[in-house]
Amino acid sequence: MSKKVSQEEYEKTLSFRLKRWLDGTKDPFLDTVEMKVQAPFSESQDDVERRIRDREVIAGKVYDRENNTGMRLFHRLYKIMSVLFCLFLVAMLLEAVSWLPPVGEADRPVNNEVSARYIESGLQETGATNIVTGMILTYRAFDTFGETNVLFISACCVMVLLMMDEAVLKRQESQNDRKLEPKNDVILQKSAFVLCPVIFIFGIYVILNGQLSPGGGFSGGAILGAGLILYVSAFGFKKTQRFFNEKVYLVAKTTSLVMYGLIGSYFYITGANGIENHIPLGLPGHILSGGIILPIDICVGIEVACTMYAFYALFRRGGL
Amino acid sequence: MTVFTCILLGFLVICAVGASLSKSLLNTILIFMSYSLVMSVIWILLESPDLAITEAAVGAGVTTVLFVVTLKKIHAIIREDKTEEDKDHE
Numbered sequence: 001m002s003k004k005v006s007q008e009e010y011e012k013t014l015s016f017r018l019k020r021w022l023d024g025t026k027d028p029f030l031d032t033v034e035m036k037v038q039a040p041f042s043e044s045q046d047d048v049e050r051r052i053r054d055r056e057v058i059a060g061k062v063y064d065r066e067n068n069t070g071m072r073l074f075h076r077l078y079k080i081m082s083v084l085f086c087l088f089l090v091a092m093l094l095e096a097v098s099w100l101p102p103v104g105e106a107d108r109p110v111n112n113e114v115s116a117r118y119i120e121s122g123l124q125e126t127g128a129t130n131i132v133t134g135m136i137l138t139y140r141a142f143d144t145f146g147e148t149n150v151l152f153i154s155a156c157c158v159m160v161l162l163m164m165d166e167a168v169l170k171r172q173e174s175q176n177d178r179k180l181e182p183k184n185d186v187i188l189q190k191s192a193f194v195l196c197p198v199i200f201i202f203g204i205y206v207i208l209n210g211q212l213s214p215g216g217g218f219s220g221g222a223i224l225g226a227g228l229i230l231y232v233s234a235f236g237f238k239k240t241q242r243f244f245n246e247k248v249y250l251v252a253k254t255t256s257l258v259m260y261g262l263i264g265s266y267f268y269i270t271g272a273n274g275i276e277n278h279i280p281l282g283l284p285g286h287i288l289s290g291g292i293i294l295p296i297d298i299c300v301g302i303e304v305a306c307t308m309y310a311f312y313a314l315f316r317r318g319g320l
Numbered sequence: 321m322t323v324f325t326c327i328l329l330g331f332l333v334i335c336a337v338g339a340s341l342s343k344s345l346l347n348t349i350l351i352f353m354s355y356s357l358v359m360s361v362i363w364i365l366l367e368s369p370d371l372a373i374t375e376a377a378v379g380a381g382v383t384t385v386l387f388v389v390t391l392k393k394i395h396a397i398i399r400e401d402k403t404e405e406d407k408d409h410e
Contacts, residue, residue: 214369
């Protein structure tokens with residue numbers, strides 16, 4: 001995630017001044033103090049050989065590998081105990097699973113009470129015509145928040161693994177300008193020209209109508225991300241960066257996650273303590289209905305679209 | 321409708337077996353993509369359009385693109401023109 005900045009840029013930052021103060025290079029009484037860099041560690045070939053020999057002699061004398069039965073027994077015991085520990089873990093987990101209620105038993109609350117409650121009073125309690133989205137984003141909003149966090153973390157991991165420095169990217173592209181340029185495929189570009197607006201509008205429709213019709217934040221966000229990928233593969237990164245660069249990506253992603261966290265935590269806290277929340281449910285069937293579903297859908301949609309596009313861009317180019 | 325569902329399910333099994341048995345990685349990805357596409361139709365038949373939309377967008381769309389990009393990144397896709405050039409050299 002972090003980038004390497006030049007020395008002049010770094011010297012302007014607060015962290016540089018803090019580090020200078022911590023290191024003591026800038027003393028308030030003595031002014032600038034010269035700090036000498038420690039000499040790099042080096043040792044000659046003889047020293048290295050002597051160190052290795054000493055270690056072997058010491059290990060041989062202390063442990064006495066040939067005649068030390070305790071040591072041999074310990075190693076054997078260590079292997080046996082590790083196998084036994086794994087078997088114990090497996091047995092414990094299987095035992096825990098066997099305590100769970102069997103799947104599909106008729107008199108479990110999951111199989112009658114919970115689903116009956118969702119179907120019967122879901123519309124009054126969530127205000128969503130589409131029960132599935134209503135259920136995911138209100139009764140089980142906490143689970144969905146976890147999923148959104150997983151997406152965020154996985155995108156961060158891919159960035160850590162695959163992101164390259166912007167200067168390196170620029171240099172590579174200047175050396176080999178055909179590397180990431182679109183092939184100027186007429187069929188691809190014309191079909192993308194026709195399809196992209198339709199895909200974007202369909203994605204936005206699916207997100208905004210999450211509480212009314214099938215779909216919701218995740219599906220709509222995936223459609224938006226797929227549309228962005230199509231646009232990039234047809235027209236190249238330079239055109240996409242005019243409206244979706246790294247800054248936009250970071251702002252959109254973190255803002256949507258924080259918004260979801262704030263709305264969600266307000267909802268959980270009021271719901272868990274039995275306090276009446278002030279989010280109007282609206283009239284079922286209208287687009288502004290469903291209480292927290294619409295804003296959360298938008299947040300999840302932005303998050304998913306950003307993640308999908310970022311995966312493609314990082315795999316393809318190594319930067320956004 | 322039952323016949324249609326049975327045909328789709330059979331196609332699903334064939335796709336699953338074909339994806340694991342195929343020699344070329346690119347073919348595996350394409351078979352996997354058709355698997356996702358059939359799966360999304362089956363989701364509609366099972367009356368869950370929410371899942372169908374997600375499966376079509378993620379399974380058939382984005383995952384396939386990511387797989388292909390990965391193959392390109394590890395140079396597993398052999399170009400046609402390159403092989404022809406190699407043949408010319410030989």
